[in-house]
Amino acid sequence: xxxxxxxxxxxxxxRGQNVTFRCDPISEHNRLYWYxxxxxxxxEFLTYFQNEAQLEKSRLLSDRFSAERPKGSFxxxxxxxxxxxxSAMYLCASTSGGGQGYTFGSGTRLTVx
Amino acid sequence: QKEVEQNSGPLSVPxxxxxxxxxxxxxxGSQSFFWYRQxxxxxxxxxxxxxxxxDKEDGRFTAQLNKxxxxxxxxxxxxxxxxxxxxxxxxxxxSSYKLIFGSGTRLLVxP
Numbered sequence: 001x002x003x004x005x006x007x008x009x010x011x012x013x014x015r016g017q018n019v020t021f022r023c024d025p026i027s028e029h030n031r032l033y034w035y036x037x038x039x040x041x042x043x044e045f046l047t048y049f050q051n052e053a054q055l056e057k058s059r060l061l062s063d064r065f066s067a068e069r070p071k072g073s074f075x076x077x078x079x080x081x082x083x084x085x086x087s088a089m090y091l092c093a094s095t096s097g098g099g100q101g102y103t104f105g106s107g108t109r110l111t112v113x
Numbered sequence: 114q115k116e117v118e119q120n121s122g123p124l125s126v127p128x129x130x131x132x133x134x135x136x137x138x139x140x141x142g143s144q145s146f147f148w149y150r151q152x153x154x155x156x157x158x159x160x161x162x163x164x165x166x167x168d169k170e171d172g173r174f175t176a177q178l179n180k181x182x183x184x185x186x187x188x189x190x191x192x193x194x195x196x197x198x199x200x201x202x203x204x205x206x207x208s209s210y211k212l213i214f215g216s217g218t219r220l221l222v223x224p
Contacts, residue, residue: 091156101145
């Protein structure tokens, strides 16, 4: 068990470009969550998957954001036409359910210039 | 809108003292409560969970829950400079297990 893995750790992109992040959860965890955190704030829920099904999306997840979890394993979060307001830490977490709390990955820090 | 409120701090305590961190939440249906520690530039790390009223102790940490008052607290005994971090309170209340986080309290432990 190597924990939740996120790639890349850092991403700098120009406004208007598309970016994609990857999350590899703990292997036996069937639930996977994406959060976004900006400076001085707590993480904000974006979306979650149970196995391959995306069960809930936050209003924060505009049409420019899309997430997938093919085959219920790793997940990707894509942001199209990035804006400066998208600059944040994007966090992935996984759990087997039961309300025990999450293990977060190390996050991907996105900077849009 | 479900909310979790924390004092942003910083809370400054001397080394060896007890640090007391507080959190209130708005959703009476909340079932699970968590404290995460976050060092600057790092991701949150789960340090305590509590599910029923009362106290739960784990080493130097004690979580306290009062559902009637919608209040959760974290006590850190014998505070160390390495405890200096932001502490995030998180609450879960539905079957999605998604967490609602407060904005965190920054703790500074002075040597």
